[in-house]
Amino acid sequence: xxxxxxxxxxxxxxxxxxxxxxxxxxxxxxxxxxxxxxxxxxxxxxxxxxxxxxxxxxxxxxxxxxxxxxxxxxxxxxxxxxxxxxxxxxxxxxxxxxxxxxxxxxxxxxxxxxxxxxxxxx
Numbered sequence: 001x002x003x004x005x006x007x008x009x010x011x012x013x014x015x016x017x018x019x020x021x022x023x024x025x026x027x028x029x030x031x032x033x034x035x036x037x038x039x040x041x042x043x044x045x046x047x048x049x050x051x052x053x054x055x056x057x058x059x060x061x062x063x064x065x066x067x068x069x070x071x072x073x074x075x076x077x078x079x080x081x082x083x084x085x086x087x088x089x090x091x092x093x094x095x096x097x098x099x100x101x102x103x104x105x106x107x108x109x110x111x112x113x114x115x116x117x118x119x120x121x122x
Contacts, residue, residue, distance in 0.1 A: 002076065004072075004073070004076040004077075006065040006066075006067060006073075006115070007065055007066035007067050007068070008048075008049070008065070008066055009049055009063055009064065009065060009066070010049065010050060010064050010065065010066035010116050011049065011050040011051070011052050011062075011064035011116065012046075012049065012050075012051055012052065012061050012062070012063060012064070013051075013052040013053070013054060013061055013062040013064075014051065014052070014053055014054075014061055015053075015054060015055070015056060016053045016054070016055060017055065018055070019037065019039075019040045019041070019042050019053060019054070019055055022042060022053050023037060023042045023053070026042075026044055026051070026053070027044070032044040032045065032046060032051065033045040035050070040054060040055045040056075041053070041054050042054075050064075060111065060112075062112045062113065062114060063113050063114070064102065064113075064114045064115075064116045065113070065114070065115050065116065066115075066116055066117065067115045067116070067117050068117060069117055070088040070101040070102065070103055070115050070116065070117040071088050071101075073103070073115040073117075074087070074088050074103045074115065077105065077115070082105050083105060083106075084103050084104065084105045085103075085104045085105060085106070086103065086104065087103065088101050088102065088103040088115075089101065089102065089103070091116075096121065097120075097121030098118050098119065098120055098121060099118065099119040099121075100116065100117075100118055101116065101117050101118070101119060102114045102115065102116045103115050
């Protein structure tokens with residue numbers, strides 16, 4: 001048996017009706033540190049777990065598990081029978097060159113999950 005384990009939850013997404021109002025509320029009322037906003041996507045730091053707010057059509061929260069290597073996690077979980085919705089792919093490149101990679105899959109009830117990892121620039 002291999003020793004692969006999912007890491008801590010790195011991100012949770014929540015659907016909102018108005019991103020700007022949600023940014024104001026989560027930042028000013030709850031006091032969460034605002035990381036950045038891109039259009040209708042806003043991100044906050046919750047003591048190391050990122051909160052992702054969007055006006056998208058997601059009906060429920062998505063759990064994103066941190067892993068050291070998204071490609072290795074994809075291969076291991078695929079070998080355990082997990083069907084991914086696509087190959088691991090880069091989601092975002094930060095200004096410092098760090099790349100965020102993710103791969104999405106569903107639980108037995110159809111709930112969306114993801115594995116995520118960051119690659120530092122070399």
